[in-house]
Structure formats: structure tokens, C-alpha cells
Amino acid sequence: MDIFLQQLVNGLVLGSIYALVALGYTMVYGILELINFAHGEVTMIGAMVALSVIGVLMGAAPDLPGVMVVLAGILVAIPACMALAFGIEKVAYRPLRKAPRLAPLITAIGVSIILQNLAMLIWGRQYVSFPPLLPVARFEFLGAHISLLQIVIVVLAVTIMAGLWLLVEKSRLGRAMRATAQSKEVAELMGVNVDRVISATFIIGAAIAAIAGVMVSAYYGLAHYYMGFMLGLKAFSAAVLGGIGNIAGAMLGGLLLGVIEALGAGYIGDITGGFLGSHYQDVFAFFVLILVLVFRPSGLLGERVANRA
Amino acid sequence: MNFGKFAVSALSLALAFSLSGCGKSEDAGNVIKIGSVAPLTGPQTHIGKDNENGARLAVDEINAKGLELGGKKVKLELYGEDDQAEPKTATIVAQKLVDAGVVAVIGHLNSGTTIPASKIYHDAGIPQISPSATAVAYTAQGYNTAYRVMANDAQQGRALGQFAVNKMGAKRIAIIDDRTAYGQGLAGEFEKAATAAGGEIVAHEFTNDRATDFNAILTSIKGKTPDLVFFGGMDPQGGPMARQLKRLGLNAKLLGGDGLQNANFMKLAGADAEGVVASSPGLPIDSMPGGPEFRKKFEAKYGVIQVYAPYAYDAVYALVEAMKRANSAEPAKVLAELPKTDLQGVSGPIKFDAKGDTEGGAVTLYEVKDGAWRVLETVK
Structure with missing residues (x-):
């Protein structure tokens, strides 16, 4: 029982990170029907920028408390990622907004490769380690070990998701975003500045990605130039699982994918009597994704495409 | 792809000419060319240079003592080459050494470079002794030319x-x-x-x-x-x-x-x-039978030992001992003698098994204590 609970905790923490990154995919898709493959790399850049800032601060002000240093790292990483996403949208997607849908998809992949190589040039091929700045308090709950960091990650993720929900449902910008998602043309006729709404969508997604990036590197204690690739792929799958274009779906999909992965990797060996081992961890998650798509092509919470204009 | 192959062969040809060019000035009969390959550029430079220096130390010592093969006084000459820790470069450099007429090669440093290069040395029939490649696959290819002086994986x-x-x-x-x-x-x-x-x-x-x-x-x-x-x-x-x-x-x-x-x-x-x-x-340098003495000699000439220098040094001695027994530097005759190697090296006794691995190669265990790796013990 304690093992099962531990796997559940592992999955929830992993899932909240997936969910945060998935939000960026799903928001952009909801409005532009574009899969922004560079989003995983934005997450990576967030982690790298934060780590650089943390490194500089540790050298310049060694007396600063660790939490403050990490916070400063996040506070620099967020605007850096926002600026990056703004630039990407302006350079790689906006000129192609009227082009066939395949064209921006390909520039997205291009941007992803460019960012990855740029990061390799700037930060090198080595793994960058996350310095031990955060408190390592641990709690035991029914035999499962839960660290303070894990609690912070889940609570922060839930807070961000709730905040985004409020923003989209209650604010003026949110209404403009929903209007643009339903029909760009009509929204424009109603006086919505569509370009600005789209930029805002990218920027909000990037800010969340920056936080997720720092979470991942703090959680695993390292960052590297290709960390965004697999994370992006998993988060994208989470978005599809929950129903791409749907914000609640991304949250559900992320959490679900994290839990499936943890339970899958933890139990697949025992269930199949060693026939399938834990190296099928990733396969398991994608297998569930395929199953869901076969029976519910629009994802768990996705609306039917026919409803879209 | 075709162009790549062409470029590679053209490059190795050009390099070979430049190499053989400088060898010819001396009396070919009295100079024995030995290759030494390791990464001399890139992130592993310090380890690569260390290997080459280890081999060079042995070559200089043997030359100073004087070596006689087949009744003639001969001189060893070490050709240091850079494989950049890249398998692709390793094969180019290997071909270059073969074309230059080396009779044996000490190297390479990495398993990833040693294995592809070993085919070229095998095809040319010249012995190769790696001081540091540990992958099992290196000596499992059935090549009678592949040897190593360090415990494998x-x-x-x-x-x-x-x-x-x-x-x-x-x-x-x-x-x-x-x-x-x-x-x-x-x-x-x-x-x-x-x-x-x-x-x-x-x-x-x-x-x-x-x-x-x-x-x-x-x-x-x-x-x-x-x-x-x-x-x-x-x-x-x-x-x-x-x-x-x-x-x-x-x-x-x-x-x-x-x-x-x-x-x-x-x-x-x-x-x-x-x-x-x-x-x-391997052993930590100070626990090697000839370790402290080797450290003194090496540091007087090249500075601090990185890791594998004693193994490169031993590899050269194992090779030269085989030459002495064969009373020749001819690769085929040296290859026949290498399996009989029984040498008291700096790193310990060196004997090869049928595959070319060292018999009873030592493995040292370390534990992290107070933020540093500390030696626990060495097992044979």
C-alpha cells in the first residue's frame, strides 16, 4: 500500500509538471490550431536561464538564502521566456498565419532545433547541476516519502492552473482569447486586436513554461540542452489526451499521464511476470494515449471538431 | 556519402605522404616506428596527452639504454596522433599510421575509438595494445592483433x-x-x-x-x-x-x-x-608496485599524472619485450611473441590471455566520504 501511495505521489508530481507545459501547447492550439513544437525548448531555456542567474548570484552574494536565489532565478527566467516566445511568434509563425497549416508546423520544428543547438552552444553539452539551495525537508505519510519540494511543485502548479482558469474565464483578455479561438475574423470585427491576443497567449504559455522548467531542474537536480524535447513530447501527449485546445483537458491529461507513467513503470514488470520491464515506461504512456485516441479521437474532455467554426 | 569516403581516403593519403616523407630522412633499417593514438584536442586532451607522455617516457628510456634487434642497434620512434575521441577520426588516423609503416600501435584511449581502429590494424597485421579501452567487444572480435593492459568491463x-x-x-x-x-x-x-x-x-x-x-x-x-x-x-x-x-x-x-x-x-x-x-x-598510482618510482620519473618530465600514463608506459614495455624475444621488429614475428608476455610492469604483472585481455587485471573500489572519492580496496 505504501508503495502504491508512493507511486501515486511520484506520478502526481510528474503530472503537474506535464500539465503546466501542456497548458502552453493547448492554449496556442486552441487559438491558432498550431502545434507549437518549440514550446518544450522554451521550457528548457527557462531552466537554463534560471540556472545561470542562480550561478551568478551564488558567486556574487553567497550569503543570500537559497530560496531567494532560486526565486530570483525564476523571476529572470519568466521575462526571458516571455520575450523569447514573443519573438518566436513574430518571426516564425505570424508571417505564415495565412499559409497552409503544414507550413507553421514545420517552422515550429525548425525553431525547436535552432533553440536546442543555441542552448548547446551557450550552455554546452554537459549536464548543468542544480545547486543544493532548497530545503530538503521530508515528510512520511502512510509510509510514503514526500519532500517539501514535491508539495511546493504540486501546490504551485494547482495555483497556476487556477489562476489561468480565472484569467481565461473571467478577465477581458480571457474573453478576447475565447472569442479569437472561436473565430478570428468575427473577433476582429468585434474590435478584438487579434495579433495582440495571440502574442499574449504565447507569452502566458511561456511564463508558465519557465516556471515548469525551473521546477523540473530543481526536482531532478540537473538541466541540459535536450531536456525540452522529451518533456515537450510528453506534455503534448498530455494535451492531446485531455483534448487539445481545452485548458481543463490539459490539466487532467497532464496529471493522468504522470500517474499512468509512474504506475506503469512501477508495476508493468510484476504484472507481466518480467516479460515487459520498466524500459517500457515511455511506451506505456503512449500506448494509453493511442487507446484513448482510438475510442475518443478528440481526447477526454475535447469537444467535437464539428462544433468549431 | 561517396564524397565523404573520397575525402577521407584523400585526406589519409595526403597525411600518409607527409608522414612517410619525414621518416625517410633516417636510415629506415635502424628506426622502428611505433604509433601512439589518443585524443590530443577536445575535452579529453589532458587524458590523451597523458597516455602519449606515458608511452614517450618508456620509448625514451629504452632508447637511452640502447636496443639491439637481430644484431643491429635500433632506435624507437614514437608517432603521436590525435583521434579527437571520434570513431571516424580514429579510423583515418589508424590508416595514416599503417601507411606510414609503424610496426605497432599503443592506443587508442576510448573504447569507441579503439574498436573501429582495431579492424584497420588487424587487416594490416600490426599489433595494437590499448592502455585504457575497457569495452569487452574490443578483444572479443577474434583479432590476434588486439591487446590491452587494463581490466575490461x-x-x-x-x-x-x-x-x-x-x-x-x-x-x-x-x-x-x-x-x-x-x-x-x-x-x-x-x-x-x-x-x-x-x-x-x-x-x-x-x-x-x-x-x-x-x-x-x-x-x-x-x-x-x-x-x-x-x-x-x-x-x-x-x-x-x-x-x-x-x-x-x-x-x-x-x-x-x-x-x-x-x-x-x-x-x-x-x-x-x-x-x-x-x-x-586499475590501481591508484601509489598502490602500483612501480608507482612511486614512476611518478617521480614522470613528474620530472611531464608534470602531474592524469590517469592512464602508467598503462601506456607498460604497453610499450610489453611490446618491446616481445620484440626482444622475437629478435625482430617485424609485426608478424612480434605478434607470435606477444601471447608469451610475462612482464613485471609499473601497474602490476602483465600476462595476456588467449583473447588479448590482461589476466587478473586489478579493479579498485572507491567510496564517497566527506565529498571526495576515497580508495576502499583493490581486488584482483
Whole structure:
């Protein structure tokens, strides 16, 4: 029982990170029907920028408390990622907004490769380690070990998701975003500045990605130039699982994918009597994704495409 | 692709000419050319230069003493080459040395470069002795030209398995491997040895060489209450694994091979590196039979020893001893004598088995204590 609970905790923490990154995919898709493959790399850049800032601060002000240093790292990483996403949208997607849908998809992949190589040039091929700045308090709950960091990650993720929900449902910008998602043309006729709404969508997604990036590197204690690739792929799958274009779906999909992965990797060996081992961890998650798509092509919470204009 | 091949052969041809050009000025009969290959540029430069200097020290010593083969006084000449730790470059450089007429090669440094180059040396029929390549595959190709003077991964895995059960007292053992040639090979040998020594393997889990999340497999392992977790893989996975192991409250020691026994692992694992045990083939320099004396000689000439210099030094002596027995530097005759090698080297006794591996190569175990790797003991 304690093992099962531990796997559940592992999955929830992993899932909240997936969910945060998935939000960026799903928001952009909801409005532009574009899969922004560079989003995983934005997450990576967030982690790298934060780590650089943390490194500089540790050298310049060694007396600063660790939490403050990490916070400063996040506070620099967020605007850096926002600026990056703004630039990407302006350079790689906006000129192609009227082009066939395949064209921006390909520039997205291009941007992803460019960012990855740029990061390799700037930060090198080595793994960058996350310095031990955060408190390592641990709690035991029914035999499962839960660290303070894990609690912070889940609570922060839930807070961000709730905040985004409020923003989209209650604010003026949110209404403009929903209007643009339903029909760009009509929204424009109603006086919505569509370009600005789209930029805002990218920027909000990037800010969340920056936080997720720092979470991942703090959680695993390292960052590297290709960390965004697999994370992006998993988060994208989470978005599809929950129903791409749907914000609640991304949250559900992320959490679900994290839990499936943890339970899958933890139990697949025992269930199949060693026939399938834990190296099928990733396969398991994608297998569930395929199953869901076969029976519910629009994802768990996705609306039917026919409803879209 | 075709152009690439053409460029490679053109380049090696050009290089070969430039090399043979400088060799011709001397009396060809009296100079014996030996190649030495290691990365001399890139991130492993310091280790590569160390290998070359080790070989050079031996060559200079032998020349100073004077060497006589077939009734003639001969002089050894070392051709140092740079393979950049790149398999592709390694084959170009190997061909270049063969074309230049070297009679033997000391190298390469990495398993990844040694293995592709070994085919070229084998086809040319010249002996190759690597001071530092540990992959089992190197000597398993059936080449009569491939030798090494350091314990291979199989010997390391065996030593680790026996150490885990007999010295660390492990009874219930969990194994994780990263599914690479190195990790899987090491874990396989470890499993065999640990089982043979009386340990029980309670779990065998897998990951890959890009993963960072081991929470799921470690939790699953935790349910089987092992007292030792063995990881066959490298430091980028081992570091976070050590952290997650502690965080999950898994009360088991982490044990690994030479993939973990380095400074980068310490950086990635942070405080959680404490108590981790890992092995490295060979002896720490000061425990080698000829270690202190070698250190004095080497440091007077080249500065601090990095790692493998004593092995490169021994490799040259093993080669020259075979030449002496053959009373010739002709590769075919030297190859016939190499299996009979019985040398008291700086790093220990050197004897080759049928495959070209060293018999009873030493493996040293280290433990992290107070934030540094400390020697636990050396097993043969």
C-alpha cells in the first residue's frame, strides 16, 4: 500500500509538471490550431536561464538564502521566456498565419532545433547541476516519502492552473482569447486586436513554461540542452489526451499521464511476470494515449471538431 | 556519402605522404616506428596527452639504454596522433599510421575509438595494445592483433559482484541498467558474479542513457526491500538516481562502475553522493608496485599524472619485450611473441590471455566520504 501511495505521489508530481507545459501547447492550439513544437525548448531555456542567474548570484552574494536565489532565478527566467516566445511568434509563425497549416508546423520544428543547438552552444553539452539551495525537508505519510519540494511543485502548479482558469474565464483578455479561438475574423470585427491576443497567449504559455522548467531542474537536480524535447513530447501527449485546445483537458491529461507513467513503470514488470520491464515506461504512456485516441479521437474532455467554426 | 569516403581516403593519403616523407630522412633499417593514438584536442586532451607522455617516457628510456634487434642497434620512434575521441577520426588516423609503416600501435584511449581502429590494424597485421579501452567487444572480435593492459568491463563487473556480496554484505540486490552496450554488459557480469557469490537479485529494472526520472523504478525497487542497488550506467543518470534514492527513503547502498567514479557524478548527486561506492579498473598510482618510482620519473618530465600514463608506459614495455624475444621488429614475428608476455610492469604483472585481455587485471573500489572519492580496496 505504501508503495502504491508512493507511486501515486511520484506520478502526481510528474503530472503537474506535464500539465503546466501542456497548458502552453493547448492554449496556442486552441487559438491558432498550431502545434507549437518549440514550446518544450522554451521550457528548457527557462531552466537554463534560471540556472545561470542562480550561478551568478551564488558567486556574487553567497550569503543570500537559497530560496531567494532560486526565486530570483525564476523571476529572470519568466521575462526571458516571455520575450523569447514573443519573438518566436513574430518571426516564425505570424508571417505564415495565412499559409497552409503544414507550413507553421514545420517552422515550429525548425525553431525547436535552432533553440536546442543555441542552448548547446551557450550552455554546452554537459549536464548543468542544480545547486543544493532548497530545503530538503521530508515528510512520511502512510509510509510514503514526500519532500517539501514535491508539495511546493504540486501546490504551485494547482495555483497556476487556477489562476489561468480565472484569467481565461473571467478577465477581458480571457474573453478576447475565447472569442479569437472561436473565430478570428468575427473577433476582429468585434474590435478584438487579434495579433495582440495571440502574442499574449504565447507569452502566458511561456511564463508558465519557465516556471515548469525551473521546477523540473530543481526536482531532478540537473538541466541540459535536450531536456525540452522529451518533456515537450510528453506534455503534448498530455494535451492531446485531455483534448487539445481545452485548458481543463490539459490539466487532467497532464496529471493522468504522470500517474499512468509512474504506475506503469512501477508495476508493468510484476504484472507481466518480467516479460515487459520498466524500459517500457515511455511506451506505456503512449500506448494509453493511442487507446484513448482510438475510442475518443478528440481526447477526454475535447469537444467535437464539428462544433468549431 | 561517396564524397565523404573520397575525402577521407584523400585526406589519409595526403597525411600518409607527409608522414612517410619525414621518416625517410633516417636510415629506415635502424628506426622502428611505433604509433601512439589518443585524443590530443577536445575535452579529453589532458587524458590523451597523458597516455602519449606515458608511452614517450618508456620509448625514451629504452632508447637511452640502447636496443639491439637481430644484431643491429635500433632506435624507437614514437608517432603521436590525435583521434579527437571520434570513431571516424580514429579510423583515418589508424590508416595514416599503417601507411606510414609503424610496426605497432599503443592506443587508442576510448573504447569507441579503439574498436573501429582495431579492424584497420588487424587487416594490416600490426599489433595494437590499448592502455585504457575497457569495452569487452574490443578483444572479443577474434583479432590476434588486439591487446590491452587494463581490466575490461567483464572483469570489473565480476569484481563488483563479488565485492557487493562478500565485502558489503549485500543479500538482496536490485539492478538497474541503462540498456547501453556498457551499462548492460557491466550489469550482466555483475548479476552473474553476485548470484554466484550467494546474493539474491530481487529486481532488475531498466532505464535509458537520457532519462532523469527514476522515481517510479526506485519506488518499485523499494517495495522489494533490497540492501544494495547496482547501477550499470554513466554519471548523468547516476547523479539524479543517487538523489532520488535518498529522497524516497530507500535504505540501500548505491554501487556503480567507472561510469560513476568521477567528479561529475559528485556534482550532480550533491550531498547525496555520500556513501556511494563505485569501481574503476586499475590501481591508484601509489598502490602500483612501480608507482612511486614512476611518478617521480614522470613528474620530472611531464608534470602531474592524469590517469592512464602508467598503462601506456607498460604497453610499450610489453611490446618491446616481445620484440626482444622475437629478435625482430617485424609485426608478424612480434605478434607470435606477444601471447608469451610475462612482464613485471609499473601497474602490476602483465600476462595476456588467449583473447588479448590482461589476466587478473586489478579493479579498485572507491567510496564517497566527506565529498571526495576515497580508495576502499583493490581486488584482483
